[in-house]
Amino acid sequence: MSRPATGDRTLVIRNGTMIDGSGRAPTPNDALVVEGNRIRSVGRLPESVRLDGSRTDVDVIDASGQWIMPGLIDAHTHLSYGYPQLRGEGRGRGTTRPELGVLKAAWSAQKVLRSGVTSISVPGGTWFTDVGVRDAIKLGVLEGPRVYCAGRMIITYGSIEDDEPSWVGTPEHSVGVLCNSAAEMVTEVRRQCKHGVNFVKMADSRSGDVQTLAKEEIAAVVDEAHRRGARVAIHSRGGASTRTAAEAGVDWIIHADLATEADLDAVARAGVAILPTMTFLAMVVEAGGRFGQDMIQMDVGRMKRHLDGLIRVVESARARGIRILCGTDTGNNTFMPFGELHAKELEILVTYCGFTPLEAIVAATGGNAFAVGLEGDVGVLEAGKLADIIILKRDPLADIRVLQGGHELAWVIKDGKVTNLGDHAREPRPIAFSVT
Ligand SMILES: [Zn+2]
Secondary structure, three states, X not given: OOOOOOOOOEEEEEOOEEOOOOOOOOEEOOEEEEEOOEEEEOXXXXXXXXXXXXXXXXXXXXXXXXXXXXXXXXXXXXXXXXXXXXXXXXXXXXXXXXXXXXXXXXXXXXXXXXXXXXXXXXXXXXXXXXXXXXXXXXXOOOOOOEEEEOOOEEEOOOOOOOOOOOOOOOOOOOOEEEOOOHHHHHHHHHHHHHOOOOEEEEEOOOOOOOOOOOHHHHHHHHHHHHHOOOEEEEEEOOHHHHHHHHHHOOOEEEEOOOOOHHXXXXXXXXXXXXXXXXXXXXXXXXXXXXXXXXXXXXXXXXXXXXXHHHHHHHHHHHHOOOOEOOOOXXXXXXXXXXXXXXXXXXXXXXXXXXXXXXXHHHHOOOOHHHHHOOOOOOOOOOXXXXXXXXXXXXXXXXXXXXXHHHOOXXXXXXXXXXXXXXXXXXXOOOEXXXXX
């Protein structure tokens, strides 16, 4: 096997079983041909691509006995929460050093890509760190997944991330930004759009016990963001806030765990997607709350109730034809390490929510393209689509867990370029995070 290079060469992946991300059954594939950053063909090797050694601009991967599928998309990853704990320094609730935070985010992004995740949607972070990392990856300054990101979350008093007393508010280093009127929210939307966000993240209360955003406020944000070409997502665990957000026209709702059947009817009528994000809750429950020194969020009993609620919501939402996005909340806490858990949500969908492994893979590939603004352009292995491809040594349909952590990866190809999988880089010193 010749080692594939990068650039505008032709890459041919011979043999292997292809799971194309559209929901079609897996098929043996003769050749997947990549030219530049797009897939030229799948199926039989085209006559014009000769593999007799006469062309020096063709690289070949032999995927015999392996599985070829689209790169994974995690619709919920935070790159810029937290900071390395430095001895002798106080701890704030967010990153207090932007320069260090940016470098850490860039390093984390590389770990994400090396685990087979070729796109991420980032619903909130510090400053415009994620915009910067996104653009650096686009420019080729560093290797990482495609990044589709929001800025700081728009919140009111009592929303999640309003962690300081009112006389402190939300300092520059926090992931929330207080806006206590529709006018303030619109100004913040304009500021964030000026700085290049792909979407605006709003956030209601942490647990959904109270509703902290009014319908007119959400509608004002949606109107302003959409007019400027940005979309809107909202952290909403409550039933009333979920229904309100759907009726106000947001593009997707994150969590929705306390939604009633009537609330889900409203979501279905509005045609809004739900991003349940069960992985974070499952991790808290599985870890038995041993991480939670000071966070009310770490009440394991409460987390279990939220997880059970989400499983019910996913089943009910699917029955109504609501699109279920697939994300993990990686990077929101110390026990959500980059590159490790991005495919755990698929395992949860299969284990608890009645998805087949193939349906879970579609949710995290072709289906999730919506969450990164590339619907119909990425996440499916077809001629003309962006060439984001992973090749696995084990069958993910036989055991969906082989997608986790990148441990069974043979190759990762993003935007037509082969990724250097490197050594399995170790996490640095423990990192403190605030929690969504
Ligand atoms: Zn989150």
